Amino acid sequence: MAPALFVAPHVALTLCLGALLSCNQSQRMDRLELEAQRIIQDQQSRSIGPAAMSDTQVPTPDAQPKDSLYTYDPATVNTPARSLDVEAAPPVEVVPYPTILDDGTQPDTLRLDLEGIIAQAIEFAPDYRREKEDLFLTTLSLIVERHEWGPRFFSTITGQVDGTPEAGDNDTALSLIGSLGATQRLPYGGTISAAALVDYVRFLEQAATSTDNRESQSAELQFSLDLPLLRGAGKTAATVETRIQAERDLIYAVRGFERFRREFFVDLSTAYFDLLRRQGQLTNQEVQLRNFESSAELFTALAEAGREPYFQAQRAEQRVLRARNSLVRQQENYVRAIDALKLRIGIETTRPVEIIPVTIDVPEILLDTDRSVTIALTERLDLQTEGDLVEDAVRSVLIAKNQLLPDLDLNADLNLPTDENLARGGLDFEPGDGDYTVGLTFGVPLDRKIEYTDYRAALIRLEREQREYQVEQDRIALEVRRAVRAIEQARFILQLQERAVEINERRAEQIEINERSLGPREVIDVQEDLLDAKNDRDEAESDLRISILQYLLATGQMRIGSDGRWMAPGELIKPNATEDPGLDETPSTS
Incomplete structure (x- = not known):
């Protein structure tokens, strides 16, 4: 019973x-x-x-075990063709396609303007959440690396029973060995460690001839140092590089995420402006369809009265059919664009969405190509990371070069035990009974072929990074020049289209006055020209807004606030602007 009574408390403590x-x-x-x-x-x-970004939280899913996790053959659903649940529909008459889109009167309709789209995307967009998770994963890697460079504590308890059976008699002892210590990496290579060991022995049964004490306990302090002096020493030590790279990787991840936020904002703004353009085209197309229907009714009446040939009425009716077909196609394209936006910002595809038109005040920019390129080469976060990657490659070369050196390591150990003459040594350490060792280990570099190969590869990677950095500079310069030309082109086209709308509106007024004296071709042509001019003008306005945002993104001057709103550069803020300048959104009057 004695062994059980002694072991039970230790087992209970462990549990x-x-x-x-x-x-x-x-x-x-x-x-x-x-x-x-x-x-x-x-x-x-x-x-x-x-x-x-102020919200850095990443949701933690609940991973619950279930039987299917450990199956070798997960189920596959592939119904045979004969069993597929698809039925042929009976012949039906062609029904009129609706010419008016959903007006958003459904109770669960989600009404979104640009700010609403951005807010929804920040919360639910899969791409946005994935980028946040990548940033978080990089941070976790840094936490692990920092922990590796802090004091690493360890403690173990080992319990064992030893017996020496003899004929009719034996010794049985329970021994507990406990250790507590810590290791610490040194800043320029090497490690230092300290540990305390306690050894406790209790005889559960003793032979009649045994002269050992019933219990004994001893302790020992151990210190050790391992310090490289040549290979693996200094800032070029491979172990030191892991910490440096982990810290820099987090900076790269932060820059990359911020660059993504800016690109994400521009992409969503582009999608929003495109939807507004499509809305305008739908409105224009519906107006044109009604005009064509009125013209068709007029020329049909004139043909029946014998004042116009019937082919003129048929031509007008053909224009109505084409206009209806065009409207149906534009409606379908608009719905597809809405569905694509739902997927992008994380909205259920079955939920109806209404895009709210607002007037977006994107200030005009004074363009200077050379200055814009200079700003981009300074402000672009991705280019800054490319430049830092060159420095990473230089460090890799220095590390690989360090590996060519011979090994020369300093090793030192110090042990301080308790008095070995005492049955219970406690923590009364005897320096006089301690021992130490100090030595140097020199490794002759007889085989360094692998290291020379790694060194040559590091030089190649350095040359590649330098080349890619130069190519990235040239690419960004070209991107900025294209952005400048895009703004100039959009401005010019917008002026042309505004002039075209004015001309065609005056033509439409004249046609309306003289409609009875003209044929359907003249009436239809001016209506089509007016529709095309309005659509081209709306597209030019959208292109100009987008090109300005693309310019700010290309030059690295796009700034997004913590709430996802655009922060206009200081020079673009109007004197009467509010303290939170950005996209000035007001309900559209169009």
Whole structure:
């Protein structure tokens, strides 16, 4: 009974510690979450400034075990063709296609303007959430690396029973060995460690001839140092590089995420402007259809009265059919564009959405191509990362070159035991009984072929990074020049189309006055020209807004606030602007 009574408390203590650690799992996860968010926010504040994203939380899914997780053959559904549930529909008459889109009167219709689209995307867009998760994963990698460079504590408890059976008699002892220590990486290579060991022995049964004490206990302090002096030493040590690269990777991730936010805003704005353009085209097409229907009715009446030949009425009716066909196609394209937006910003595809037209005030920009290129080469976050990648490649070359050196390591160990003459040594250490070793280990570099190969590969990668950095500079310069030309072209086309609308509106007024004396061709031609001019004008207005945003993005001057709103550059803010300049949205009167 004595062994059981002695071992039971230790087993119970071990189980209690395990249960405590299990209960503390959620708290550990919460602390890890807060630490990652703090690191991201600190790095964003230093790299991006106060306009950086404020919401850094990443949802944590609940992964519950189930039987299908461990099956070798997950089920596949592939119904045979004969069993597919598809029925042939009976012949039906062609029904009129609706010419008016849903007006948003359904109770669950989601009404969105540009700000609503951006807010919805920040919360639910799959692409946005994936980028946030990538940033969070990079932060977790940095947390692990920082932890590796902090003091790493360890503790073990080993329990074992030893017996030496003899004829009719034996010794049986329970021994417990506990250790507690820590290791620490050194800033320029090498490690230092310290540990305390406690050895406790209790004889459960003793042979009659045994003279050992019933119990014994001893302890020992151990210190060790491993310090490279040549290969693997200094800032070019491979172990030091992991920390440097992890810290820089987080900066790259922060820049990449901010660049994504800016591109994401421009993409959503482009999609919104495109939807507004499509709405305008639908409105114009419906107006034209009604005009064609009126003209067809007029010429049909004239033909029946014998004042116009019937082919003129048939020609007018043909124009009505073409206009209806065009309207149906435009409606379908608009619905497809809405569905694509739903997928992009994370809205259920079955939920109706109404796009609210608003007037977007995008200020005009004074263009200077050379100055714009200079600004872009300074402000573009992705180009800054490309330049830093060149520095990473230089460090890789220096690290590979360091690996060509011979090994020369300093090793030192120090052990301090307790008094070996005492049955219970406690923590009374005897320096006089301690021992130490100090030595140098020199490794002759007889085989360095792999290291020379790695060194040559690092040089090639450096040359590649330098070349890619130069190519990226040239690419950005071309992108900026194209953006400048796009604005100039959009301005010019908008002026032309506004003039074209004025001309065709005056033509339409004259045609309306003299409609009875003209044939259907003249009436229809001017109506089509007016529709085309209005559509081209709306498209030119949309292109100009988009080209200005694309210019700001190309030059690195696009700034997005923490709430997803565009922050206009200071020079574009009007004197009477509010403190939160950005997209000035007011309900459209058109």
